[in-house]
Amino acid sequence: MARYKDYNYKQTKLLPVDFAEQILPGSFEYTLNYLVDNELDLSVFESRYNNDETGCPAYDPAILLKIILAAYARGFTTSRSIERLCRENIIFMALSADSQPHYTTIASFISNMKEVIQPLFVEVLMVCGNAGLIGEEMFAIDGCKMPSNASKEWSGTHADLTKKQLKIDRAVRRMLKRHREEDASDSVDPDVRQRDEQQIKKLQAISRKVKKHLTTTEEKLGSRGTPIKSNITDNDSAKMKTSHGVIQGYVGVSAVDDKHQVIISAGAFGQCQEHDLLEPIVQGVKDNLGEEYIEKARLTADSGFHNKNNIEFCQSENIDAYIADKGFRSRDPRFKDYKRFKPKLKQNKYFAPADFSFSKETNTCHCPAGKKLWLSTPNTVMGDHIYHRFEGYLNDCRQCTLQQRCMRKPPSSRGRQISVRIGEVKHPVPNLLKQMQEKIDSRKGRHIYSQRIATVEPVFGNINTNKRLNRFTLRGKTKINAQWLMYCMVHNIEKIQHYGSIE
Ligand code: SF4
DSSP, X not given: OOOOOOOOSSOOOOOOOOHHHHSXXXXXXXXXXXXXXXXXXXXXXXXXXXXXXXXXXXXXXXXXXXXXXXXXXXXXXXXXXXXXXXXXXXXXXXXXXXXXXXXHHHHHHHHTGGGXXXXXXXXXXXXHHHTTOOOSSEEEEEEEEEEOSSOGGGEEOHHHHHHHHHHHHHHHHHHHHHHHHHHHHTOOOHHHHHHHHHHHHHHHHHHHHHHHHHHHSOOOBOTTSOBOOEESSOTTOEEEEETTEEEEEEEEEEEEETTTOOEXXXXXXXXSOOGGXXXXXXXXXXXXXXXXXXXXXXXXXXXXXXXXXXXXXXXXXXXXXXXXXXXXXXXXXXXXXXXGGSOOOOOOSSOOGGGSEEETTTTEEEOTTSOEEEEEEEEEEETTEEEEEEEOOHHHHHHOTTHHHHOSSOOSSOOOEEEXXXXXXXXXXXXXXXXXXXXXXXXXXXXXXXXXXXXXHHHHHIIIIISOOOSOOSOSHHHHHXXXXXXXXXXXXXXXXXXXXXX
């Protein structure tokens, strides 16, 4: 018969724990501890506290900052999990000097970070700069859309929300009417009645919330001045399309230096289009690292940032920018065999202009039936191109056997019309979009742009996957911005841990 070693749960063992020994050199916690104690100016927190004469002492912001950032680095995002770590994990006990703050203290500290996060982010960035982690050769800008603490079901224009609120009120009235009828006929089922009453209370509370939103907030307007969707829970957030479906949330945008993927500027924005976000992020780079950085480094950004205003802005700021347009890959011969980048050919039922033969020398056009068309409007300008407009003779088209392949309806007053491109408009000022296209299609442009993905995408991978920030947990733009900057700060502290030198 087998024999096992004896064990007894009813025993006590005392383990000596030296907190200072728990924070090992080379670890993230060691770097964080060093930075908070020696490099960051925590006097920014002082205005929060007013307990110098009365009230109990507060938790030291250094302790709270250390445990929160260390928890974020390990993928713990909630205040309750951070509180638990301080009770159960020896490294967190050491970082917090065993002070064990309550989760409400941690939550309140995080939601008030909006006032102080920017200077702290810049101080960490300065440490990265002094450690030689910023290359000043290229920086890439990109955004990452994430859901926030708001439901997309409660999004809509004021007209949509008014309709929803009236529908809820109608449902409540219907239920109340049914109750009156049941009372009169004495056929009340107590269980159903109790459920209904709870439902009525719930619907009335929602209706009040929608009404309050409609009376206290202004209608949000888009860039064209038309109403866009607002949200009754978090009106700063936006409904946006992502590769994983439609979400209600924010886009976290970052500018990343290519040498060690240090984030040099960041911000969170509640808008689905990234077009307007390049300027504030570049302004952030200027504020954080100075004009010299912008003058030296090239900028790369994907097609989400490609528009005339952004290219004009980069030109006015003397930035060597490489911003790809949507058709960039389909023009690149290296992707010619990739199905997804092949230009989509329209399956046209009817004869296209390419099926007509045009002679530039004689300025004549013949249709697939071999009939000559007449020049109805010469040299007409559409967009950046010049066209000749031709028209079939009515009699030819009426009697044509190919008519059904050429025209949607039998001709009544005019024959088939087509436009043939004959040239380009010569712009008095350079066409910036075209110039950017040529720049990015050049060999040098392709080489520089190809570094964008390897620079910025791993940063989002680290924050979203390793740090598990796959949704913002706060509400309101300023708080979300602070949360995004805290994660960006954690990312930069990791860079100092891996590539910097901390005594
Ligand atoms: S319908 Fe008119 S334009 Fe078209 S093929 Fe016939 S003749 Fe030519």
